[in-house]
Amino acid sequence: xxxxxxxxxxxxxxxxxxxxxxxxxxxxxxxxxxxxxxxxxxxxxxxxxxxxxxxxxxxxxxxxxxxxxxxxxxxxxxxxxxxxxxxxxxxxxxxxxxxxxxxxxxxxxxxxxxxxxxxxxxxxxxxxxxxxxxxxxxxxxxxxxxxxxxxxxxxxxxxxxxxxxxxxxxxxxxxxxxxxxxxxxxxxxxxxxxxxxxxxxxxxxxxxxxxxxxxxxxxxxxxxxxxxxxxxxxxxxxxxxxxxxxxxxxxxxxxxxxxxxxxxxxxxxxxxxxxxxxxxxxxxxxxxxxxxxxxxxxxxxxxxxxxxxxxxxxxxxx
Amino acid sequence: xxxxxxxxxxxxxxxxxxxxxxxxxxxxxxxxxxxxxxxxxxxxxxxxxxxxxxxxxxxxxxxxxxxxxxxxxxxxxxxxxxxxxxxxxxxxxxxxxxxxxxxxxxxxxxxxxxxxxxxxxxxxxxxxxxxxxxxxxxxxxxxxxxxxxxxxxxxxxxxxxxxxxxxxxxxxxxxxxxxxxxxxxxxxxxxxxxxxxxxxxxxxxxxxxxxxxxxxxxxxxxxxxxxxxxxxxxxxxxxxxxxxxxxxxxxxxxxxxxxxxxxxxxxxxxxxxxxxxxxxx
Numbered sequence: 273x274x275x276x277x278x279x280x281x282x283x284x285x286x287x288x289x290x291x292x293x294x295x296x297x298x299x300x301x302x303x304x305x306x307x308x309x310x311x312x313x314x315x316x317x318x319x320x321x322x323x324x325x326x327x328x329x330x331x332x333x334x335x336x337x338x339x340x341x342x343x344x345x346x347x348x349x350x351x352x353x354x355x356x357x358x359x360x361x362x363x364x365x366x367x368x369x370x371x372x373x374x375x376x377x378x379x380x381x382x383x384x385x386x387x388x389x390x391x392x393x394x395x396x397x398x399x400x401x402x403x404x405x406x407x408x409x410x411x412x413x414x415x416x417x418x419x420x421x422x423x424x425x426x427x428x429x430x431x432x433x434x435x436x437x438x439x440x441x442x443x444x445x446x447x448x449x450x451x452x453x454x455x456x457x458x459x460x461x462x463x464x465x466x467x468x469x470x471x472x473x474x475x476x477x478x479x480x481x482x483x484x485x486x487x488x489x490x491x492x493x494x495x496x497x498x499x500x501x502x503x504x505x506x507x508x509x510x511x512x513x514x515x516x517x518x519x520x521x522x523x524x525x526x527x528x529x530x531x532x533x534x535x536x537x538x539x540x541x542x543x544x545x546x547x548x549x550x551x552x553x554x555x556x557x558x559x560x561x562x563x564x565x566x567x568x569x570x571x572x573x574x575x576x577x578x579x580x581x582x583x584x585x586x587x588x589x590x
Numbered sequence: 591x592x593x594x595x596x597x598x599x600x601x602x603x604x605x606x607x608x609x610x611x612x613x614x615x616x617x618x619x620x621x622x623x624x625x626x627x628x629x630x631x632x633x634x635x636x637x638x639x640x641x642x643x644x645x646x647x648x649x650x651x652x653x654x655x656x657x658x659x660x661x662x663x664x665x666x667x668x669x670x671x672x673x674x675x676x677x678x679x680x681x682x683x684x685x686x687x688x689x690x691x692x693x694x695x696x697x698x699x700x701x702x703x704x705x706x707x708x709x710x711x712x713x714x715x716x717x718x719x720x721x722x723x724x725x726x727x728x729x730x731x732x733x734x735x736x737x738x739x740x741x742x743x744x745x746x747x748x749x750x751x752x753x754x755x756x757x758x759x760x761x762x763x764x765x766x767x768x769x770x771x772x773x774x775x776x777x778x779x780x781x782x783x784x785x786x787x788x789x790x791x792x793x794x795x796x797x798x799x800x801x802x803x804x805x806x807x808x809x810x811x812x813x814x815x816x817x818x819x820x821x822x823x824x825x826x827x828x829x830x831x832x833x834x835x836x837x838x839x840x841x842x843x844x845x846x847x848x849x850x851x852x853x854x855x856x857x858x859x860x861x862x863x864x865x866x867x868x869x870x871x
Binding site: 302304307308309310311312314315316318319322323324325326327330333338340385386388389392394401403404405406407409410411412413414415417418419420421426427429432433436463494495517520521524525526527530531544545548549552553559563566567569570573576577580581584585 | 598599602603606607609610613614616617618619620621623624627635636637640642681682683685686688689690693694695696698699701702703704705706707708710711712713714715716717718719720721722723725738739741742745746749750773774775799802803805806809810820821822824825828835838839842845846849850852853854857
């Protein structure tokens with residue numbers, strides 16, 4: 273297990289060599305400007321090699337017919353043409369928007385309710401807080417696998433209980449029924465993702481001054497008025513940040529769909545990362561088509577990332 | 591007036607309690623199902639004799655997973671990759687974050703923005719070109735290849751978190767050290783890092799969990815059990831055998847334990863870390 277001691281142990285040996293440089297050179301090395309670039313260099317190498325270059329590569333891939341290992345062949349805009357003429361793609365666009373909007377909205381409502389409840393005075397509050405956050409701490413893959421088993425046609429928990437209670441005669445195919453599959457997947461996304469909202473909102477609630485509520489109470493404001501006129505305005509910055517962050521992570525997350533439905537039944541749960549994966553690694557290995565799917569969604573991410581970056585840096589006053 | 595207020599407050603409390611119970615059940619039931627399935631024989635898992643409470647609890651599934659499957663190899667791979675990527679990311683991030691938070695040089699704000707942007711670029715936009723690059727460099731199906739891939743997200747993430755912490759260390763502390771004959775490097779090591787130790791713990795936790803829980807890169811870049819991590823290994827179990835839910839649930843319990851235990855230990859700092867770092871209001 274990595275411990276916090278590691279970096280402070282590892283750092284001196286790396287930078288210790290600096291101290292042995294001779295006078296003039298070491299003064300040059302220790303100037304803010306030189307040192308700034310020097311310190312940032314490793315991070316920049318990582319970003320350039322592992323994010324910027326692959327991204328540039330992805331743009332080129334969209335104009336190519338390419339399989340892994342073989343050199344690509346430039347085919348102009350054929351990938352885009354094929355994609356836009358494929359009804360599955362437009363279904364994916366719709367699904368991605370629906371899936372993201374519904375999941376984020378539900379996570380928001382549940383997360384806010386949970387945070388409000390946990391912010392009340394109560395015995396064992398620390399226990400509830402820890403417990404309710406556990407779905408966020410475990411690997412998403414594990415949540416997805418567990419829910420796939422809960423949804424199981426023959427022996428899953430839900431069908432098992434519903435049959436026992438004699439509420440249904442025949443088991444329900446939660447993940448294979450075209451009308452249900454999307455909602456079943458969204459339920460899992462919400463189960464796993466709500467704690468992140470709870471944590472953010474709870475932190476926000478705790479930073480709201482009690483005096484605001486006391487003053488409102490003296491003025492005769494009801495609990496609901498206090499909620500709309502104090503709680504929500506005070507939480508607003510956190511709400512915007514959390515919702516934007518979650519929108520990016522939810523729409524781009526592939527685990528739930530890949531494990532629960534693989535995009536089926538009849539593409540009803542096909543969202544863009546899944547389609548991209550299916551093109552690039554599902555049999556035919558059409559990397560160009562896969563990259564084209566991802567890139568089509570990139571402008572939406574650019575807008576989100578632009579605003580989110582500004583917010584996140586402003587909060588840190590950098 | 592006073593009576594109605596206490597009445598409405600009592601009602602709010604009552605609703606709160608009811609919501610709490612529902613939320614606890616909603617959170618707990620999947621864990622319950624995971625846990626009891628892992629304790630049941632196949633007879634109680636499938637078909638007409640399926641039970642909600644195990645009648646003959648057994649640890650056989652845990653024995654199966656540890657003895658008859660490559661689970662321990664996955665566990666080792668996950669640990670190696672998570673520890674390696676966390677250590678490397680933290681070293682790179684400490685230097686980078688210190689430069690952005692404390693040193694004055696042209697382009698500082700732009701580079702800070704670049705780093706945050708890259709942290710926000712989702713893996714699903716990059717896995718295809720990265721896969722092509724990894725294949726070309728013959729880094730697929732290796733643990734170091736996977737570690738390198740994880741740096742793409744972990745380095746910007748850690749740098750960004752640490753930026754905020756370093757910024758909150760009082761400058762006077764460092765100025766005093768500089769007056770006392772420290773230079774920037776020794777000030778970072780002797781003053782800023784020790785003061786930021788709690789922050790480093792939180793960032794370590796976040797980074798380790800990120801790597802431990804990562805799925806897409808591990809799934810795409812590995813093809814044999816020798817390099818599979820837990821997350822991808824378990825998904826492969828699922829597609830390999832139909833009647834595997836007992837051992838599979840045993841392995842999900844085992845795999846969820848490390849991050850959960852870490853979370854419970856570091857919880858106080860994690861929630862505080864989120865306030866400081868991710869969603870400061």
